Amino acid sequence: MTDFAAVLLDRDGDGRTEARFGRLVEADLMDGNVTLAVRASAVNFKDGLAVTGRLPVVRRWPMVPGVDVAATVTGSDDPRWQPGDEVILTGWGIGETHLGGWSEKMRVSGDWLVRRPATLSPVEAMALGTAGLTVAEGLDRLHRLGLTPADGPVVVTGAAGGVGSLAVMLLAQEGWSVTAVTGRPEETERLQRLGATEVIGREPFAGAVKPLARERWAAALDTVGSAMLAHVLSMLKPGGVAIACGNAAGMDLPASVAPFILRGVSLVGVDSVRIPTARREEIWNRLADSVDRHRLAAMTRVIGLPDAIDAARRIVDGGIAGRTVVAVRDL
Incomplete structure (x- = not known):
């Protein structure tokens, strides 16, 4: 069975959060009707809380952090989504109750997905996130x-x-x-x-x-x-x-x-976790049309998946400015 890279969170015997860069297999993926090849994610303050365990963000163990996802559909039992579709996923409990985006693969509900505007690259989508x-x-x-x-x-x-x-x-x-x-x-x-x-x-x-x-x-x-x-x-x-x-x-x-x-x-x-899908689509399309890409690029840095754990620890200590995008695959 082919394995793939992911950041994994678990708890030690004293209940403290442990984070490591590891591997998962298809059988580790959670229930859903759409399978994704994750292209990029981001480092958010909530991800920092999950990695450090400073607040009880994670509700299921083990967990993969990453509350933002830009991905390509690779398999779907949902008629709305076909292999090759480029999508964005934010919220809906990913990185908290459902394995998140710091993983090369995910399986999720098609209800959670929004089509990525063609004018937004995966990096730009995650710089916004x-x-x-x-x-x-x-x-x-x-x-x-x-x-x-x-x-x-x-x-x-x-x-x-x-x-x-x-x-x-x-x-x-x-x-x-x-x-x-x-x-x-x-x-x-x-x-x-x-x-x-x-x-x-x-x-x-x-x-x-x-x-x-x-x-x-x-x-x-x-x-x-x-x-x-x-x-x-x-x-x-x-x-x-x-x-x-x-x-x-x-x-x-x-x-x-x-x-x-x-x-x-x-x-x-403002609760960004449970914004209805139609509303999300409206916002994403508006951001794609209006965002100043030069300013967005100037406030964004891109790191690799193995570097995400350190970045998550730094963000909760105020050590990161602007937006940090995680390149889960080559972009």
Whole structure:
């Protein structure tokens, strides 16, 4: 039986997560009606949590991480998909309850797949990945709530990371004046190239959270959570909207109701795991048409599958900026 390469996660006798580069066989694949040859994946913060075990992301052992996939269909019992089709898969529990994309082969449900736009290469699709899907959905929430760049500037927290960098780029493309918040001053020039009008450190968000602080932004896209998001909420202008899509600093929210009842602020969450398929297709096609490919390439680096474990460990320690694509096969 032919084997294939994969990154494998398991637990030792003390319940600690162990990650290794290994081999699987067809019999190891999980249930599904479509078989994929994975071409590329990405390193996301959630993958870092899975590899390090810092949060209980993984729900099934052993596991293959990788919540983003660009692949070619090699076999299908689903009439919607034929061998040779180029597809994207994000969410749906891959890398958590279903073997993920850091593997040369996968077997999945055809319901989870979206056709990869022909104008997006596998690397570009994975440079966007779940991060791009999340930001695009967040931007749509701002649109639906009636906010535009004319309402004032927008703040992006955790701006040097994958989601944050894409948020800076896509918001700037739409004409927003973007304040990028990062604890890494060495990333200032890169964030400015992505379109940030202003790059600031974390100092304005230190200390106890005030019920209300000086009004600064009309909108926010927060990837950090915890006290950072609470500070941001206190600084939004009346009618402002904060999009919450990350928890790099924790799951808690030590906030006051004051911004909501005295300034009419809204807090909107984005869950990229269970976005309906039709909605995903719409977002992917829009990103393929609108994304600035030069800026996307400038914020992306490509690594091989054996290097993914180290990258996953580094991302949770804040050691990776922008987006990291994993070339599972030769691209």
